[in-house]
Amino acid sequence: MLDKTYDPKEIEARRYPEWESSGAFKAHPESARPGYCIVIPPPNVTGSLHMGHALDNTLQDILIRWRRMKGDDVLWQPGTDHAGIATQMVVVRNLEAEGMGLAVEGAKDDGNRKLLNREQFLEKVWEWKAYSGGTITGQLRRLGASCDWSRERFTMDEGLSKAVLKVFVELYRQGLIYKDNRLVNWDPKMLTAISDLEVESREVKGNLWYFRYPIEGSDEHIVVATTRPETMLGDTGVAVHPDDPKWKHLIGKHAVLPLVGRRIPIVGDEYSDPEKGSGAVKITPAHDFNDFEVGRRHKLEAISIFDKFAHLTDAVPEKYRGLERFTARKLIVADMEAAGLLEKIEPHAHSVPYGDRGGVPLEPFLTEQWYADAKKLAEKPIAAARDGRVTFVPERGRDDFFRWMENIQPWCVSRQLWWGHQIPAWYGPDRKVFVALSEEDAKAEARKHYGKDVTLERDPDVLDTWFSSALWPFSTLGWPDQTAALAKYYPTNTLVTGWDILFFWVARMMMMGMHFMADVPFRTVYLHGLVTDEKGQKMSKSKGNAMDPLELIDKYGADALRFTMASLAANNAGRLRLSPARVEGSRNFATKFWNATRFAEMNGAALPRDFDPATVKLNVNKWMLGELARANQAVDRALSDFRLNEAAAALYEFVWGIVCDWYVELTKPIVQGPDGVEKDETRAVTAYVLRETAKLLHPVMPFITEEIWDKTGHRAEHGALIGQPWPKAPATDEAADGEMGWLVRLISDIRSARSELNVPAGAKLKLMVVGGDATTKLRLKTHEAAIERLARVEGIEAASAAPKGALQIVVGEATYALPVGDVIDLKAESARLAKEIKKLADEIAKIDAKLGNANFMARAPEDVVEEQRDRRRQAEQTRQRLVVALQSLGG
RNA sequence: GGGCGCGUAGCUCAGCGGGAGAGCACACCCUUCACACGGGUGGGGUCGUAGGUUCAAUCCCUACCGCGCCCACCA
Numbered sequence: 001m002l003d004k005t006y007d008p009k010e011i012e013a014r015r016y017p018e019w020e021s022s023g024a025f026k027a028h029p030e031s032a033r034p035g036y037c038i039v040i041p042p043p044n045v046t047g048s049l050h051m052g053h054a055l056d057n058t059l060q061d062i063l064i065r066w067r068r069m070k071g072d073d074v075l076w077q078p079g080t081d082h083a084g085i086a087t088q089m090v091v092v093r094n095l096e097a098e099g100m101g102l103a104v105e106g107a108k109d110d111g112n113r114k115l116l117n118r119e120q121f122l123e124k125v126w127e128w129k130a131y132s133g134g135t136i137t138g139q140l141r142r143l144g145a146s147c148d149w150s151r152e153r154f155t156m157d158e159g160l161s162k163a164v165l166k167v168f169v170e171l172y173r174q175g176l177i178y179k180d181n182r183l184v185n186w187d188p189k190m191l192t193a194i195s196d197l198e199v200e201s202r203e204v205k206g207n208l209w210y211f212r213y214p215i216e217g218s219d220e221h222i223v224v225a226t227t228r229p230e231t232m233l234g235d236t237g238v239a240v241h242p243d244d245p246k247w248k249h250l251i252g253k254h255a256v257l258p259l260v261g262r263r264i265p266i267v268g269d270e271y272s273d274p275e276k277g278s279g280a281v282k283i284t285p286a287h288d289f290n291d292f293e294v295g296r297r298h299k300l301e302a303i304s305i306f307d308k309f310a311h312l313t314d315a316v317p318e319k320y321r322g323l324e325r326f327t328a329r330k331l332i333v334a335d336m337e338a339a340g341l342l343e344k345i346e347p348h349a350h351s352v353p354y355g356d357r358g359g360v361p362l363e364p365f366l367t368e369q370w371y372a373d374a375k376k377l378a379e380k381p382i383a384a385a386r387d388g389r390v391t392f393v394p395e396r397g398r399d400d401f402f403r404w405m406e407n408i409q410p411w412c413v414s415r416q417l418w419w420g421h422q423i424p425a426w427y428g429p430d431r432k433v434f435v436a437l438s439e440e441d442a443k444a445e446a447r448k449h450y451g452k453d454v455t456l457e458r459d460p461d462v463l464d465t466w467f468s469s470a471l472w473p474f475s476t477l478g479w480p481d482q483t484a485a486l487a488k489y490y491p492t493n494t495l496v497t498g499w500d501i502l503f504f505w506v507a508r509m510m511m512m513g514m515h516f517m518a519d520v521p522f523r524t525v526y527l528h529g530l531v532t533d534e535k536g537q538k539m540s541k542s543k544g545n546a547m548d549p550l551e552l553i554d555k556y557g558a559d560a561l562r563f564t565m566a567s568l569a570a571n572n573a574g575r576l577r578l579s580p581a582r583v584e585g586s587r588n589f590a591t592k593f594w595n596a597t598r599f600a601e602m603n604g605a606a607l608p609r610d611f612d613p614a615t616v617k618l619n620v621n622k623w624m625l626g627e628l629a630r631a632n633q634a635v636d637r638a639l640s641d642f643r644l645n646e647a648a649a650a651l652y653e654f655v656w657g658i659v660c661d662w663y664v665e666l667t668k669p670i671v672q673g674p675d676g677v678e679k680d681e682t683r684a685v686t687a688y689v690l691r692e693t694a695k696l697l698h699p700v701m702p703f704i705t706e707e708i709w710d711k712t713g714h715r716a717e718h719g720a721l722i723g724q725p726w727p728k729a730p731a732t733d734e735a736a737d738g739e740m741g742w743l744v745r746l747i748s749d750i751r752s753a754r755s756e757l758n759v760p761a762g763a764k765l766k767l768m769v770v771g772g773d774a775t776t777k778l779r780l781k782t783h784e785a786a787i788e789r790l791a792r793v794e795g796i797e798a799a800s801a802a803p804k805g806a807l808q809i810v811v812g813e814a815t816y817a818l819p820v821g822d823v824i825d826l827k828a829e830s831a832r833l834a835k836e837i838k839k840l841a842d843e844i845a846k847i848d849a850k851l852g853n854a855n856f857m858a859r860a861p862e863d864v865v866e867e868q869r870d871r872r873r874q875a876e877q878t879r880q881r882l883v884v885a886l887q888s889l890g891g
Numbered sequence: 892g893g894g895c896g897c898g899u900a901g902c903u904c905a906g907c908g909g910g911a912g913a914g915c916a917c918a919c920c921c922u923u924c925a926c927a928c929g930g931g932u933g934g935g936g937u938c939g940u941a942g943g944u945u946c947a948a949u950c951c952c953u954a955c956c957g958c959g960c961c962c963a964c965c966a
Contacts, residue, residue: 002925004925004926005926005928006928201962201963208966224966225966226966227966228966239966271964271965271966272966273965273966276965276966277965277966278966279966280966281965281966282966288964288966289964290964290965290966291964291966293964348966350965350966351963351965396895396896399894399895400894400895400961400962403894403895403961403962404962407962407963499960499961500961502961503961503962530960556928567904567905567914568904570904570905575897575959575960577903577904578903579902579903579915581902581903581914581915581916582903582914582915584915584928585914585915585928587928588926588928588929589928590928591926591928591929592925592926592928592929594925594926595925595926595928595929596925596926597925598925598926599925599926600925601925602924602925603925645904645905646905649905649913652913652914653913660925660926661930664925665930672924751931751932752931752932752933754931754932755919755920755931755932755933756932756933758919758920760920761920761921761923761931762921762923789923792923792931843910846910847910850909850946850947853946853947854946855945855946855947856946856947857946858946859945859946859947860909860946860947861909864909864947867909867910868909868910871910
């Protein structure tokens with residue numbers, strides 16, 4: 001027997017370990033069943049579950065549980081990501097709180113902190129990982145995620161590291177990874193290069209400073225405008241447009257860089273826009289991406305004036321050396337003003353690149369880094385997306401993918417961090433590089449090259465986190481070993497992730513998958529929006545609007561949160577606004593289903609062993625089975641099309657709107673009435689429908705359905721619900737559907753009329769039927785008890801005409817009168833009837849206009865015309881009966 | 892600057908060319924023996940604006956207005 005109330009907390013804590021330990025989540029690569037595989041977007045190993053995870057993983061689990069029940073051999077491959085920068089940041093912050101720091105070369109230190117070297121630091125990170133690394137996976141379990149934990153991987157575990165090395169070395173040998181010295185986005189706080197993708201532009205209200213640079217050998221000045229005065233110390237030229245009448249006469253001359261005294265050429269270059277600033281632009285090749293290009297075109301020197309901390313170097317006049325960049329800015333503006341060379345300052349809003357992790361403005365910085373030839377690697381993925389080997393849901397994801405892939409820049413894969421996969425490159429005494437799988441191999445190569453043993457120095461850099469994530473769909477399956485899992489599950493079926501990492505991750509998995517596996521990493525990319533708060537604001541801890549999924553689970557249960565997430569997951573939504581009220585509604589839905597089952601149990605609903613839905617006789621039961629079939633099909637269709645919100649909506653409407661509101665109510669007189677075949681059949685159908693419904697609900701609400709499955713005895717017979725086969729839709733019956741549609745309509749209309757006329761809810765009225773045909777009479781007889789109960793009437797009898805002072809409704813070919821004596825307000829009833837008549841007349845007029853339109857008749861398809869005629873017939877019939885009813889009131 | 896998405900009931904949103912929907916909120920009624928995390932009934936919408944395509948437009952097209960996101964090197 002089910003408990004009076006549903007207690008998610010207790011049930012969830014019990015059910016999950018049971019599933020896991022029973023092996024229900026396990027994949028069976030050795031089985032002959034078709035495989036279905038999803039690889040989890042690996043969360044940061046030291047992170048904790050946020051709403052985005054809750055959404056993403058709920059959607060995956062729904063698909064996984066559904067396919068599992070459909071009979072596939074499913075693998076939901078779990079694991080975590082080492083998340084280089086993010087994790088390093090967290091650990092450094094923790095260390096700082098404990099009075100420790102990193103022994104970073106060149107950093108200022110007051111000597112009060114204990115400085116850790118690389119080895120010591122890595123030890124701390126691994127400690128931190130061991131301490132907090134289980135948090136996120138534990139939280140995924142609370143959500144109900146049915147991952148095969150026995151196959152859990154970590155991007156820095158031995159196997160995956162081996163894969164990373166192999167990929168790096170092979171790409172290097174194929175010329176697809178190389179070193180280059182060019183400008184990168186440099187994070188002066190994290191002290192590392194980052195990729196273009198990790199740059200976020202922020203609108204900043206700054207100034208445009210106009211400086212006058214004296215022209216050599218003349219009294220003239222050229223005016224340049226800049227948002228970054230401090231970079232002038234690195235200027236090696238000024239560019240003007242070749243056709244600019246204002247400045248072109250200066251081309252070929254030189255300016256004298258103030259404060260520095262350097263002689264810098266004035267060049268003509270179309271990059272310079274006469275409309276912008278002063279029309280002349282100062283060129284700082286070492287600190288601006290555009291200037292770098294201009295500098296290259298005109299062979300201007302690139303002078304680095306910043307070190308890795310963005311402090312001024314010895315390349316600038318002594319006065320400024322060592323200054324922090326923004327301090328330098330103030331001083332330089334002041335000095336220029338003092339020199340009379342500051343023409344004006346204009347307020348100017350512009351966007352400044354920030355590091356998405358460090359949160360400080362980035363510096364374009366000239367350094368040597370490792371790059372992957374993204375352009376080349378993108379070719380096959382583009383082709384695969386074009387010919388449909390990989391599809392996107394929604395489709396427009398494909399366009400975004402193309403836009404990015406077709407304009408892709410070299411991918412800077414090296415990071416100046418300690419936490420991550422150290423690049424397998426060693427340098428000889430002359431800086432010659434040896435890339436190899438191991439130090440031994442590198443040494444061997446070096447020996448061959450130098451003809452003797454030399455000391456090699458390993459490249460200190462690590463790889464971009466996304467480098468190892470890019471291998472995830474095959475590295476987790478065992479690659480480079482040719483495992484059974486790899487053979488069976490690659491390509492994986494569905495990748496479920498947010499739009500935000502389409503480029504970071506999805507695109508790169510495509511590159512690596514196509515290159516190393518010669519096939520797409522997944523057949524379908526299912527992209528969902530971002531969860532935001534009710535106002536559409538991105539959730540963040542700093543804004544204080546973050547909702548904690550675990551709190552919601554505690555309060556409403558994991559099933560409620562899951563159901564809400566599924567409801568939110570409309571394909572086209574960019575943002576998915578979540579409010580606690582919605583989760584509460586889902587919790588209520590869970591409770592509703594629980595109570596329906598409890599009710600059935602209390603009334604002895606049980607499923608005979610040999611129950612066959614095809615043998616059902618009663619129309620109410622046939623109809624119920626038909627509704628079940630429709631719900632089943634709706635859920636299947638919705639899940640196949642990745643419309644998870646529609647699946648959730650269909651389930652909600654079916655369980656609450658059909659099963660609870662109608663079926664259970666209509667059959668109460670039967671199941672609570674005298675014993676007999678009708679009672680037996682109805683109890684059996686009730687049990688059957690609830691059992692099948694539990695299956696349909698299971699992918700979305702696994703906990704409550706498993707509990708119900710067990711408590712109602714199915715588990716003892718068939719085993720756990722998680723492993724049950726997906727239901728087959730029973731047959732539908734048109735005649736039964738017609739009859740029940742009529743019944744629902746009749747009851748609803750009576751209720752509605754009663755309520756509108758303010759008939760006291762407790763008043764039991766007689767129902768008099770005027771003009772009912774044989775079918776109707778039979779139906780009334782069949783459903784007498786249900787009608788009496790739900791419409792609150794007492795006695796149903798035929799009459800030749802409606803009695804005076806009766807409330808009247810028309811359903812089908814008959815009029816139903818409820819004599820209310822002097823209780824009725826004749827005026828109100830007249831008004832109600834008149835309103836109904838008017839509504840119908842309007843509808844009829846509209847249809848007549850259509851049917852009278854020659855173009856409509858000529859061009860509309862036959863079934864549409866027929867449908868309109870049908871609607872008109874019914875409306876007219878009802879209208880006429882209502883007119884009679886109105887007349888009988890004497891109104 | 893380019894690209895994309897969104898403007899439908901008070902709020903949050905479904906709606907995939909032929910009768911405007913849900914949840915929440917609101918109003919009235921109901922301590923009916925599964926459920927007040929409940930039951931019944933109801934009010935509320937020029938489907939952003941203006942054009943166009945079509946027999947027919949909330950749905951397709953164009954422009955505009957208002958939001959949001961992504962990308963981009965604009966001094």
